[in-house]
Amino acid sequence: MSLFTNLLNLHSAIKPREDFFTEIVAYFLSLNNDILLDWLKHHSIISDDNYSSINISTQQEHKGLESYTEDSRLDIVIELSTGLNTDVIFIESKIGAKDGNNALKKYADILSNLPNVRHRILIYITRDYDQKKESKISDPDSSIKVNFYQLRWYQFHSFLKKRTTDILAKEILIFMGNNRMSQNNQFSSLDLLTMVNFNKTLNLMEATLTEEIREKFAESFGNVTRKQTTSLTQFRAKSRYIIYTHFSGWNIWCGLGYFNLNPDIFTDYPSLGILLEVSPGFVNRQQIIESMRKVINEQPIIWGHSNLYKSQEWSSIFYRKSLQYFLSTEDHLFAIKSFFLESIHELKKIQNSYFDFPWKGISTEEATEADKKEDLDTSASSIA
Numbered sequence: 001m002s003l004f005t006n007l008l009n010l011h012s013a014i015k016p017r018e019d020f021f022t023e024i025v026a027y028f029l030s031l032n033n034d035i036l037l038d039w040l041k042h043h044s045i046i047s048d049d050n051y052s053s054i055n056i057s058t059q060q061e062h063k064g065l066e067s068y069t070e071d072s073r074l075d076i077v078i079e080l081s082t083g084l085n086t087d088v089i090f091i092e093s094k095i096g097a098k099d100g101n102n103a104l105k106k107y108a109d110i111l112s113n114l115p116n117v118r119h120r121i122l123i124y125i126t127r128d129y130d131q132k133k134e135s136k137i138s139d140p141d142s143s144i145k146v147n148f149y150q151l152r153w154y155q156f157h158s159f160l161k162k163r164t165t166d167i168l169a170k171e172i173l174i175f176m177g178n179n180r181m182s183q184n185n186q187f188s189s190l191d192l193l194t195m196v197n198f199n200k201t202l203n204l205m206e207a208t209l210t211e212e213i214r215e216k217f218a219e220s221f222g223n224v225t226r227k228q229t230t231s232l233t234q235f236r237a238k239s240r241y242i243i244y245t246h247f248s249g250w251n252i253w254c255g256l257g258y259f260n261l262n263p264d265i266f267t268d269y270p271s272l273g274i275l276l277e278v279s280p281g282f283v284n285r286q287q288i289i290e291s292m293r294k295v296i297n298e299q300p301i302i303w304g305h306s307n308l309y310k311s312q313e314w315s316s317i318f319y320r321k322s323l324q325y326f327l328s329t330e331d332h333l334f335a336i337k338s339f340f341l342e343s344i345h346e347l348k349k350i351q352n353s354y355f356d357f358p359w360k361g362i363s364t365e366e367a368t369e370a371d372k373k374e375d376l377d378t379s380a381s382s383i384a
Contacts, residue, residue: 017179018095022058022075024175025093028168029078030056036078039159045121045149046080046087053081062110072106087119094126095153095179096262098237108138108146120144125151127181128262153181205241205258206231208336214243216341217256220348221245235261242275251282254347256340259320272336273320274343280312291354292317302346319346 029036033054040046055078062072076091090107104124111120124132131150138146157176164170176182206228218224223245225231234255235241242257254276261270278288289308295317296305304320307313321339329335 018075018093019059021095021175021179022093024172026056026058026076028172030054031168035160035163038163039156040089042159043149043151043155045089045123045147046119049080049082049087051080052083053079055079055081072103072110074107074110085118086116087121088114088117089121089123091123091125093153094124094128094130095181096127096239098126098128098130104132104137104148108148111146112139112142112144120146121149122146123149123151125153125156127153127179127183154183157182158184202241204333207333208340209241209243209257210337213256213337213340213344216344217243217245220344221254222247231257248282248284251279251285252288253277256343258323259318269322269324271320271322272326272339272343273318274340274347275316275318275320276347277314277316279314285315288355289315291356295350295354299350303350319343 036054036056037046037051041048057077058075060074060077062074074090075093076089078089078091080087080089088111090111092104092107104122108122111117111122114120122137124130124137129152132148134140134148137148153176157173160169161173164173173182209231214224214226224243225245226243231241231243234244239262240255240257240259241261242255242259244253244255246253254274256274257272259271259273259275260268263270276292278285278292282288292305292315293308295303296308302319303317305315305317307315308317320343326332326335326339
């Protein structure tokens with residue numbers, strides 16, 4: 001295990017892995033400007049300009065523009081100066097989550113509005129595949145050009161591995177390996193095993209989310225999405241296989257099923273259970289958050305939580321167990337279905353005891369429309 005993994009594990013709450021890694025990489029590049037410039041040149045992001053000054057900052061705050069009311073926090077900002085000209089690079093880094101809130105478009109607009117800048121560059125670097133179209137990020141008709149580049153962290157790992165010169169670089173490589181950021185573009189034996197068993201695994205999950213479970217879920221919370229394709233969309237986009245419904249429009253939702261199906265560490269197990277989540281923009285968010293906090297304070301062993309003290313994030317509470325818990329049972333499907341029924345019952349109990357707003361689920365028409373949309377634009381990556 002790497003030094004950085006040990007340090008991250010000392011964090012008692014939900015581990016801020018992306019921010020943690022951002023700080024490590026930014027610090028390393030600030031100490032090794034030659035590696036930074038070589039990396040940018042390697043991907044043809046910059047030319048051979050002779051920069052006399054390089055400044056790197058992290059978590060830089062930017063006030064919202066007219067078209068975006070919310071402020072922005074940029075992962076890494078790099079300012080390259082030749083003395084006469086300044087080039088600015090924004091780097092948005094993702095390890096597990098994806099750009100679900102159209103942040104890249106907002107960052108491109110911020111870059112466009114910066115004064116006295118020669119080249120404006122936006123880099124989106126991810127661990128997992130998350131292809132973006134440049135035409136949807138930067139305005140091709142704008143007189144101010146923002147150059148968009150999409151990279152993968154395994155490319156940086158490969159680049160750095162060839163230039164490892166000190167213990168800091170070696171520790172970064174180990175940390176990246178532990179968090180699946182060194183994966184390359186080749187199929188491994190584990191990938192092939194996953195392909196062969198994918199349908200079997202999918203069928204087993206679906207067998208635990210039977211009509212009996214769906215009917216109980218709908219009876220308790222108003223309705224439920226029913227098409228398997230909506231669950232598959234969640235599998236692909238959020239690494240979870242769930243059924244779900246909404247309350248108060250699309251601002252509150254609850255989902256039941258499998259979470260963390262793409263764990264960062266191969267020895268980790270997915271989790272099963274139910275989740276209740278509220279959006280950052282909901283007008284009654286504070287009322288919901290206070291009820292969630294009360295649940296956690298009074299039932300900390302039973303319920304877990306995420307982002308209850310972050311106003312700009314989706315916030316959630318969840319009732320869940322590790323899949324490992326069920327592997328020792330004689331009948332996995334029976335045990336998991338029983339736990340799903342238990343999860344529905346537990347959420348129903350706190351609904352009656354802690355929340356005083358009407359939980360009206362989506363209508364049949366809305367459920368049908370949700371099935372057609374085949375997407376749920378939420379951001380529960382911290383617990384997924």
